[in-house]
Amino acid sequence: MARSWQQSRSLFADAMKVIPGGVNSPVRAFKSVDGEPIFIQRALGSRLWDADGNEYIDYVGSWGPAIVGHAHPDVLATVSRVAANGISFGAPTELETTLAHAVIKLLPSIEMIRFVSSGTEACMSVLRVARAFTNRSKIIKFEGCYHGHGDMLLVKAGSGAATLGVPDSPGVPSGTAADTLTVPFNDLGAVAALFEKHPEDIAALILEPMVGNSGFIRPEPGFLEGLRALCSRFRALLIFDEVMTGFRVGIHGVQGLYGITPDLTCLGKVIGGGMPLAAYGGRRDIMAKVAPSGPVYQAGTLSGNPVAVSCGLKTLELISRPGFFDQLSRRTSDLVEGLKSSAKTYNIPFVADSEGGMFGFFFNSRPVKNFADAKMSDVARFKKFFWGMLEHGVYMAPSAFEAGFVSGAHSEKDMSLTLEIADKVMKGCR
Numbered sequence: 001m002a003r004s005w006q007q008s009r010s011l012f013a014d015a016m017k018v019i020p021g022g023v024n025s026p027v028r029a030f031k032s033v034d035g036e037p038i039f040i041q042r043a044l045g046s047r048l049w050d051a052d053g054n055e056y057i058d059y060v061g062s063w064g065p066a067i068v069g070h071a072h073p074d075v076l077a078t079v080s081r082v083a084a085n086g087i088s089f090g091a092p093t094e095l096e097t098t099l100a101h102a103v104i105k106l107l108p109s110i111e112m113i114r115f116v117s118s119g120t121e122a123c124m125s126v127l128r129v130a131r132a133f134t135n136r137s138k139i140i141k142f143e144g145c146y147h148g149h150g151d152m153l154l155v156k157a158g159s160g161a162a163t164l165g166v167p168d169s170p171g172v173p174s175g176t177a178a179d180t181l182t183v184p185f186n187d188l189g190a191v192a193a194l195f196e197k198h199p200e201d202i203a204a205l206i207l208e209p210m211v212g213n214s215g216f217i218r219p220e221p222g223f224l225e226g227l228r229a230l231c232s233r234f235r236a237l238l239i240f241d242e243v244m245t246g247f248r249v250g251i252h253g254v255q256g257l258y259g260i261t262p263d264l265t266c267l268g269k270v271i272g273g274g275m276p277l278a279a280y281g282g283r284r285d286i287m288a289k290v291a292p293s294g295p296v297y298q299a300g301t302l303s304g305n306p307v308a309v310s311c312g313l314k315t316l317e318l319i320s321r322p323g324f325f326d327q328l329s330r331r332t333s334d335l336v337e338g339l340k341s342s343a344k345t346y347n348i349p350f351v352a353d354s355e356g357g358m359f360g361f362f363f364n365s366r367p368v369k370n371f372a373d374a375k376m377s378d379v380a381r382f383k384k385f386f387w388g389m390l391e392h393g394v395y396m397a398p399s400a401f402e403a404g405f406v407s408g409a410h411s412e413k414d415m416s417l418t419l420e421i422a423d424k425v426m427k428g429c430r
């Protein structure tokens, strides 16, 4: 059954006239799969419908936030009830403290938290605090890790930036980027060497403790522990950017899975359940530096607005229910195992992995441990697979270097249908 994307094409042409590239975030444009985006009209549970009326099983989930499925009735009821009393006041509300307590209970490394509106803001702000607290200026980040589009973080940033081939965006002053040191993920030796070279200058090390923005890459045994030890030894702050992994790989994040205590954590995506909400938090002595309690300025007109906060709270409540992550993990690993088995049947080099409701795969014959490995993958074959899946009603991230997401609304039937389609498409990718 060939799908028509006529409406989407026409909507995209209109959008191109007034929005750069027709989209409000680059990866949505389908450039890395050499095509044009489908325009979404509505979504429910695990499904999406586009402007031409085509239905899809969704494995993007708004790039992570949609963990309970789209338009969950409990979330909608909460959001409507709260919105009816006003959308934003620019004044404190009790809901914010309730969410703060909820997050702190799930992530004990966080003693105090500040809510912001995007992951980008969380990462920019957390670095300012880290630099102020340590009175140092350099930071270490990993190649292929994405921490939003703040100037000093837009260096070897994976994801959209990687596939567009702009490792350093024009407009980022070279002086700003000069304090950002980059090393390959999973390379503890390289990190140690940087610390030896700049023992007094490194304010913080920031990472996706389980990478999603180079595709899915797991930390090797001992890697996170090693980073924790190095940061403690050189008195640099360890920052886990769990914007993607927080409440996604498990209810306690990567820090809970691996038993590592970062000094600071960034959160986003699931924490807002689809509303613009993100956060940074951590040790009380560090967070006390944030204005107005301390001198480090950071503010936001819409920060912690009641609608976004209530959406996040309800989402956290739903995923905290007993059994939620067991089912989600099972569905996600079934998907990954099924994909692997199809690839094996047709002799296609393929590696895949998952944790909780997050997964990734590469058309690669070797295990992927860092961004350089990821880039060795067969992107042409990925594109063919992506379009085959889309044509048959499965919506996956339109890039070979993005993670995928399953929700609590994905049924066993969704998974078996997806795998049936994937097998057919994989066969065509031989």
Ligand SMILES: *Cc1c(COP(=O)(O)O)cnc(C)c1O
Pocket (backbone or CB within 6 Å): 117, 118, 119, 120, 121, 123, 146, 147, 148, 149, 208, 212, 213, 241, 242, 243, 244, 268, 269, 278
């Ligand atoms: C998505 C993401 C960000 C940026 O969040 P936005 O809300 O898109 O600004 C930062 N860090 C990580 C790890 C992310 O996945």
